[in-house]
Amino acid sequence: MKKPSVFLFTFVIIYLVFLYAPIMLLPIFAFNDSSIIAFPLSGFTLEWFVGLMSENTLHRALKNSLIIAVTAAVISTCFGILTARAMARHDFIGKRPSFGLIMAPLFLPEIIIGVALLIVLIQLGVSLNIWTVILGHILICTPFSVSILYSAFNNMDRSIEEASLDLGETRFGTFRRVIFPLVKPGVIASILICFTISLDEFVIAFFLTGVEPTLPVYIWAQLRFPSKLPSIMALGFILLLLSLVLLAVFEYYRRKSEKLIGKS
């Protein structure tokens, strides 16, 4: 093994500090016994976490966010399955353009999507509620789902499907008994990543949410009150832990998916 150069080593350290030091402030101030976010630290407390328990608006926002995230994750994963399957196995006119359009939200600024959807919805006379947020989130989650599932569908040995047909199973039966079980870890991974994206998403939710805020929108609103800042730190810390757990589980299923498909 070559010894890393001093320059590269310093670069990596600076990089990591800039990336993660601000995040490390979350747990530090979440447990700090002072309503002012500043050093020196004054003592250990769980007060801010306890305080979260009695915030009714927070609970409503959390409930909204969970409903939105679960619904958006499930629906975009369904779309993801259909799209990935069609892209991997079927040829039709306009395949590439439609694939491009489905993946486009990945590269469009969210603020553009948010504003555009808002204008369209208002023109159509649709009132803003959690369903409008779900709609926006499906739009941005589906490309992620497609990219996770496409490789699962595409890497599957075609003759496995043919063998099922040849053994007398119908096309739907083949999907149920062979294809779905093989892509299942990919599906779970897709649901998890879509859930995490939807839960964290702010811009689109900010435009499309009506009187029912989501968690990020709630957090943003609280930032106006300096006294609430330690509570936000505590909440942020919980969300950080939750995201890490979800990502770890996602990675587990993604690897399992690769292994299962690779074996066939």
Add this chain to the structure above:
Amino acid sequence: MASKNMMNEQMVEQMVELSNIRKSFGKLEVVKGIDLNIAKGEFFSLLGPSGCGKTTLLRMIAGLEVPDDGAVVINQQSMNGVDANQRPTNMVFQSYAIFPHLNVGENVAYGLIKQRLPKAELRKRVDAMLKMVDLDGYYDRPSYALSGGQRQRVALARALILEPKVLLLDEPLSALDKKLREQMQDELRRIQRTLGITFILVTHDQEEALIMSDRIAVMFDGNIAQLGTPQEIYDKPVSRRVASFIGVMNFLDGKCVSKNKTNIVVDVESLGQITFPRDMIPDDTSLDQLCVGFRPEMFTILYDKKDKAENEFSSIVKNVDYYGDMSYYTLSLPQSDKDIMVSMRNTSGRYVYDLGEAIRVGWRSSSLLVLN
């Protein structure tokens, strides 16, 4: 001849009848109008180099590919518009296509589950089938823990348990090592004889086709070049291309010098004038440019001074390929720089010649073939 053939056609019960089957992928026509009948209980091989259309033809019999033109009839029933899952055929795939999320027993029972048998009956039939393919006691084994040979057996059991009229095998042995391949060849043959099911095997391995088949169709470029028993194909190849694909064949140039009603005299390169029966030469052959061929084992090396042959010549060993049971000698023909291959069986105590040694080679004019 014609009436005799018709008699045969009527007496033999046909299992698979293909007429004028055509298939193109894009602009490339891979199957070019094939007519073929395969009898009930026959072990039939489609033999050819890769890209000759043999696998596509097999897949059209299975219903996994739809012909552009022509008819597939299986067991006297037209298969046009019949999907793969409704056909009385089952297939062993080249990759085996074992379901990776199911164990051995579940793989074998996969197609049988549709028949809604009582659990005990299902288990009994799966166990019996596992026994037949020599996988007794493997029911609960996860499929990823299987070796190549075992995967192959599972694929075979999974297809046979549905009691198909026709079993289709797509290069089933190509991924196995030599020893295992030879063992599986015997076993497939044994299973086919026991069950009496029609087997259609796709292979590029001529030896495999010769060993296993009742009949072989040699395919080139989407057409059947020759159809016959292994012996017919080996002994009387219809063309130089078939001859060089099946086994080893030496080729010499020839020219017709005279002919009458029954015979034709050909001047063969460095072997002299040889008389062949007239019916051996196909009508459309150009008589000025004939190809004469013989198999390495049709010429003999004369070991003893007392050994005599119809014709003989002397030569020098240019190369020896020693296979243990056989030796293949490369020699040059008299008054020619053309090399030929002659093989001899190494019976016990027989001398194996070395490079540069002088030898005598004997041959009979009946060992030679005239080819297209």
